[in-house]
Amino acid sequence: MSQFTCTVHGVRKGLPLRKAIFDFGADPVWTLHGPFGPRELSARGRDLIDLAGAIYRIESQIRRRPTDPAVRWELDIPVRDPDFWTSTGGPLLASCLGFLNRARWIPTFYARSDAVEFIHPEPDERKVDQITLFSGGMDSLSGAGSHAGARDPIQLVSFYHGQARLQSELAAELGYHLPTQWRLTGRRGREGMNLIRSFMFLSLGAAVAESYGARRIVQYENGVLGTAVPQSGNFITTRHAHPETHRRIVKLFDAVFGGSFTILNPFLPLTKREVGETLVAALGAARAEKLFRRTETCWYLFQPKVGGLVKANGQPCGVCTPCIVRRTARPMEAAAGAWPDWPGYAFDLTDPRYGEHPVVGITFRGYLELIDIALSAPNDTALIDDLAPEARALIDEVDGPDEALVAGVLRRFAGEFCNTFGISHGSNNGNKQRKARTK
Template identity: 30%
Template sequence: MKHHTIIGRLGPADTVTVAPTRTDTFSTEINFVDGDHRPGFGLGQALDQLRSLGLRPSETAVDLAVLAAAVTAADTRISRSNDAADEWTREIELNVPVQNPDLWTSLAPLIRTTLNFLTGDRWQVYFRPRIAAIGELASAPTKLCTATPTIVSLFSGGLDSFIGAIDLLASGQVPMLVSHYWDGITSKHQVYCAEVLKKRFAGTTVQHIRARVGFPTDIIEVDSVEDTLRGRSFLFFALAVLAADAIGSDTVVCVPENGLISLNVPLDPLRLGALSTRTTHPYYMARFDELLCGLGLRTRLENPYAFRTKGEMAKACADLAFLRNEARNTMSCSSPASRRYDPDPSQRDPKHCGRCVPCLIRRAAILEAWGADDTPYRIADLRARVLDTKKVEGQHVRSFQLMLSRLAQKPDRARFDIHRPGPLVDHPDRLKDYEAVYVAGLQEVGRLLQGVRARPQ
């Protein structure tokens, strides 16, 4: 087991002595500012795009983005298998320079609770004043504001975020789409989907803020990197808040996510860990909203699809013909590049695997909405042969089948299952709705899996 401390620096002049709370920690310093006092690692990219539109976020929103970048560095570059005693729960300490350390320190317990829930680790967060030489990290625009968005919407390049953008545009909203990426596959789908939206809704000016936020594999001297990425939505939310704060006027951040994935009830005991993410869980989103309120940032998160399945989202899309035509160009898969080293060159191209949990939910949704699915999947026909549950090809299929079987035998378990991923204390009057979307989402996948055979080979 290895305890890690990430010390954030703001340029070469930031040489303030920082003493970690533990003497046995493995300490890493990361400079989040380049030589021109511009935030690095993709944050400056987002700020530059906002500035080009005549928009400037507050320094508090910038500090939130820097904190999120530090979280991302730790989450993606500290190995669970090598550095956690139980091969899952890491111990991580962050020390971040901010403009108002007293305010941030007062919110440290809330931040710790939020991150612990989100990633399943043990976090400690500490704040210190920025050095005087830094001043403001968000440069003042040199032009008048040219953007008039009415809402900010997360835009991952997946099917849900594409539906969310279509619905907003069709309703007369002017969304600013916010994306972050690290790999070229994600970037490609985000760019394509944004461009076809702009063409389809040519009468509305759609702004798309994109930031490539990530860290070199050697930024922390460890034996391996981490691919569970449980903390990614903290960064996603922070970038969206950066844009919303720059727009002002209590701008809402739309988080388009279907209710089944948002709850993400583990299908089996193994999924309580790496495979059961909490990126849009209601408890996590409520804590993030609480953090925004405490920071004085006048924006909030809102998931308009919290009580809809993915199939219901697709079927009710405001422009179903457009969605049906372009759905194949969205990316939902959790591992589209899983065959990049395949001996057969024809199998190396990134595409949906067709058998992971996001792919199965996607396939079920398209079947529900319009039946014919022209998305290219590696496993094109789930019924063509018996899927081996000892291999990845059949593991998630079997997990769904077992959960559906347990639910059929004991339907009342659903009202208990929905609490397994985390508390639903912020919405006590919506428990029946959470139960309903959970059951409906599983049944949707169940219809996809009728006739599919999966067993150990």
């Protein structure tokens, strides 16, 4: 059977190369449940989704080395249409992946003669003009639930591990058809950084779009995370919903499927708290609250330890980036027992044991730096100038996000954050510098 092989070079020449393999095997790479349109995918379209899944698995096998960051990924990839990928698709693919994980990708393609195709149900003949990515998390729930138009022309697309039932139930409660749900063969490794996974999600959405002849994909993500502003210069953020990610991936989709794709994120100008308010406005507070309580956010939800500290399986940690942003959006979730069976966060960052912990408190302290900048800057330009260089490089006054959008989101988030975590903001020696401090 065909093998996808990867060799990763770091900045330090004396250390061994990191390698990973994905065996395509005798079974389909993907299992598909739910609606799929009447149009069959081309060979290069089927290549795209298999590549997306294989790259996701490959990335998870590459061990992180803080002192030896990966700078070059060399890939040997079996595909159905090697001529297309060598001449056109490969460079566009490398552009997408390189932007997502800040490295150079060098793919080499060869013929894959033993490809096994995924099986999909009978074609769904209804008219679909929009694909909405639907994880079952708070942002995608709020986006799908607050959509003001008809549900029938929209097809939700999901990637799932164990949350397939939750995704289906939430979709039904919002009035949508059953989501198109994709499950990837094999198991995810524990080494990777999850920097490229949005490429997989969007590729699955594009495949479903192609099956219906649609060219519009919506990815709902709040602006705090969608603008890809790191908490401080010491952090590497995902660029999973950044406009530049969308621009690069659109070029690849146009080449693979033809036509003019559009990827939109209506929530880019909003904080996560404001995202939640859109669902409340659409459904009412009581109904929205019941749905919010069922959504999952935590990176470490089903891990028994975080930073060496023990937590319950299925309990959100409270200290990872999505937990911190969600708690800022929904401060009422902080305490265990806020509603029946709610365990609360495993680690409460208002407790110095966790907020000052050398591992579990590091993201929180990074956010304190960002909050300091957001509340100290006298104007938008000054705020942006004080951000980490990576954040400044991703602001575009023509294509966006522009300074005003980013600065506005960060200031409003900073106010929500201070309110949530009991932080005051005072002057420091009258020199226009300010310091965030706990009360």
